[in-house]
Amino acid sequence: MHSDNWAQKAKQMGYRSRAVFKLEEILQKIRIKDVLNILDLGSAPGGWSQLTKKKYPNAEVFAIDVLDMDPIDGVNFFHESIENISNIEAINSLKGNFNLVISDIAPNITGISAIDGENIFELNQLTIEVAKNFLDSGGTLIMKTFQNNMLKSLRKDMELSFKIVQTYKPAASKKQSGEIYLYGVK
Ligand SMILES: C[S@@+](CC[C@H](N)C(=O)[O-])C[C@H]1O[C@@H](n2cnc3c(N)ncnc32)[C@H](O)[C@@H]1O
Structure with missing residues (x-):
């Protein structure tokens, strides 16, 4: 399907x-059960928070972004960079x-x-750190990255x-964008 149609x-x-x-495509592929707490990093404008809340209605969704996000029922949003995630008590607890x-x-x-690649790499490394610390054993990380020389x-x-x-490249992801998703089970 053309991106305008999506x-x-x-x-x-x-x-x-x-x-x-x-995200829907990836979640259909990996089918995660018993989801109670979800952390949505870089959540604005809120599509992924909306989808996960709908897919796992009993789960608590915690979302964080440097940009503000309009409220979503059942989603706890924090206007903050992931660099400061440990200052957010509700998530930290x-x-x-x-x-x-x-x-x-x-x-x-x-x-x-070179700068863009480095910035992406640093944010991805930080995301992996956050996932390592916040996921339970058996928990899943799904993370966007880009096909460049740092992917390996x-x-x-x-x-x-x-x-x-x-790694997974969803059909809904623009081919020319170079974006790709990594997922891991802890
Ligand atoms: C592609 S958008 C996310 C779209 C979202 N998944 C959705 O479905 O609506 C990427 C987001 O990452 C956020 N972002 C970039 N750097 C960040 C950081 N250090 N901490 C938190 N969010 C960040 C941007 O502000 C932007 O809103």
Whole structure:
């Protein structure tokens, strides 16, 4: 499907972004059970929070972004960078009790590929750290990254603390974007 059509479909379904279809595809593939606590990193405008709340209605969703996000029923939003996640008491008190960490974080693009690559790599490393600390044993991390020369090293980092690590390129992800999703089971 063309990307404009995904956007239109998202709007018709009441979702705030077309990104929901990428996550939906990944969640259908990995089928996670017993989800009670979800951490959505880089959540704005809120598509992934909406989708996970709908898919796992009994779960508590905690969302965090440097941009503000309009409220979503049942989603606890924190206007903060993931660098400061340990200052958020509500999230910190659930350390080790999250079943699912999702990260669609993308830094601002400067257009200078070396800088952009480095920024993405640092945010991805931080995301892996957060997932290691906040997930329970058997918990799942789904993280956006990009197909560049750092992907291998990132995957290796994940393999140190996750039992299963795989990459996935959803059909709903624009081919030319270079984005790809890594997921791991702790
Ligand atoms: C592609 S968007 C996320 C879309 C979202 N998954 C959805 O479905 O609506 C990426 C987000 O990452 C956020 N972001 C970038 N750096 C961040 C950081 N250090 N901490 C938290 N969020 C960050 C951006 O502000 C942006 O809202």
